Amino acid sequence: MSEWKTYRLGDICTFVAGFAFxxxxxxxYPDKVIKIADIQPPIVDMxxxxxxxxxxxxxxxxxxxxxxxxxxxxxxxxxxxxxxxRIVSEKKAYINQRVLxxxxxxxxxxxxxxxxxxxxNTFFSHIRNHIDSETAQPxxxxxxxxxxxxxxxxxxxxxxxxxILGSLDDKIELNRRINANLEAxxxxxxxxxxxxxxxxxxDPFVDSELGKIPQGWKxxxxxxxxxxxxxxxxxxxxxxTDKKGYPLIRIRDLKTYSPQFYTEEILxxxxxxxxxxxxxxxxxxxxxxxWKGEKGLLNQRVCKFIPKYDYVSKYxxxxxxxxxxxxxxxxxxxxxxxxxxxxxxxxxxxxxxxxEIIKRFSNIVDSFHQQIIQLAKxxxxxxxxxxxxxxxxxxxxxxxx
Numbered sequence: 001m002s003e004w005k006t007y008r009l010g011d012i013c014t015f016v017a018g019f020a021f022x023x024x025x026x027x028x029y030p031d032k033v034i035k036i037a038d039i040q041p042p043i044v045d046m047x048x049x050x051x052x053x054x055x056x057x058x059x060x061x062x063x064x065x066x067x068x069x070x071x072x073x074x075x076x077x078x079x080x081x082x083x084x085x086r087i088v089s090e091k092k093a094y095i096n097q098r099v100l101x102x103x104x105x106x107x108x109x110x111x112x113x114x115x116x117x118x119x120x121n122t123f124f125s126h127i128r129n130h131i132d133s134e135t136a137q138p139x140x141x142x143x144x145x146x147x148x149x150x151x152x153x154x155x156x157x158x159x160x161x162x163x164i165l166g167s168l169d170d171k172i173e174l175n176r177r178i179n180a181n182l183e184a185x186x187x188x189x190x191x192x193x194x195x196x197x198x199x200x201x202x203d204p205f206v207d208s209e210l211g212k213i214p215q216g217w218k219x220x221x222x223x224x225x226x227x228x229x230x231x232x233x234x235x236x237x238x239x240x241t242d243k244k245g246y247p248l249i250r251i252r253d254l255k256t257y258s259p260q261f262y263t264e265e266i267l268x269x270x271x272x273x274x275x276x277x278x279x280x281x282x283x284x285x286x287x288x289x290x291w292k293g294e295k296g297l298l299n300q301r302v303c304k305f306i307p308k309y310d311y312v313s314k315y316x317x318x319x320x321x322x323x324x325x326x327x328x329x330x331x332x333x334x335x336x337x338x339x340x341x342x343x344x345x346x347x348x349x350x351x352x353x354x355x356e357i358i359k360r361f362s363n364i365v366d367s368f369h370q371q372i373i374q375l376a377k378x379x380x381x382x383x384x385x386x387x388x389x390x391x392x393x394x395x396x397x398x399x400x401x
Contacts, residue, residue, distance in 0.1 A: 009102075011146075070087065076099065113158040280305070316362060
């Protein structure tokens with residue numbers, strides 16, 4: 001530890017607080033702006049940013065607000081204060097107000113090492129301890145963030161540590177890409193069978209309220225092969241972050257598969273979510289997910305879709321309900337916060353094939369689903385290993401040699 005030195009974050013990074021763009025200048029423009037909502041840890045999704053008409057501003061003045069690959073952005077206000085994202089794209093964008101941009105200074109710290117350092121709870125604890133809660137909504141200043149201290153080894157040591165952690169992340173990313181490919185294959189097969197009816201083109205077709213369908217098929221609700229289970233209202237006063245009890249699966253956890261809160265409360269209508277089950281949020285966004293996190297409790301405003309029979313593939317369920325949920329999302333766009341209710345799900349109209357067809361389809365895609373679950377579980381174990389090693393490597397508790 002003799003070569004390790006302590007620095008303030010503000011001394012080893014350059015900080016820039018975001019620019020106050022005018023809302024009237026947002027629109028469908030080629031130049032993009034990163035808002036707080038665009039920070040989706042651990043990265044920023046550059047594919048869905050809002051456009052900005054920069055002709056209304058001095059391009060020279062805006063230059064310092066432009067991001068580059070390897071930069072970091074942090075939410076400085078609101079309910080998601082402290083949310084941190086890394087720029088991993090070559091695409092550049094400007095930062096909006098209340099977004100903090102910081103760039104690592106190469107002579108002090110490796111940019112990849114900084115990423116791992118800031119993923120630790122110590123940084124988020126620092127954020128929580130310096131929030132100004134007397135304002136209308138929580139805020140933190142760039143100066144407060146800059147006061148965070150880091151004890152760093154030499155640059156060579158930093159890069160060796162990054163090599164270990166990075167190899168784990170590379171394997172996690174490879175597994176993620178394989179899973180994305182398997183999911184795309186399963187989706188394409190569903191479309192071929194149940195939308196385009198390609199294997200059944202030589203069969204007789206009949207008219208239905210959803211167009212022509214193979215003879216013997218029906219149009220009805222989703223309950224022929226699927227049951228819908230709704231979450232329960234757990235008391236927030238009993239939530240904990242010490243991992244006591246079961247993780248609570250809320251809407252915001254569906255994308256990350258990483259619940260933030262746990263509870264020991266068990267209700268009469270408690271429902272669990274197991275690895276590989278199909279879940280969807282019922283507020284704001286109605287997107288179905290294959291749950292790839294540890295077993296947890298199904299929270300209120302989250303539902304899960306389960307097969308009524310063993311021969312019904314979860315991939316059949318996922319592909320069947322996705323367009324129905326998208327449709328509900330589309331006609332509820334005008335509301336302040338859109339909500340999905342049981343009455344909406346009851347109205348779903350779907351094409352229902354005979355059970356024998358479902359069995360044939362499920363026999364094919366179940367192998368996809370099993371491989372996806374296997375790789376997702378491997379990723380969960382790799383993530384746990386990385387998160388266990390990370391603080392030990394960052395403090396020198398484990399010698400890199």
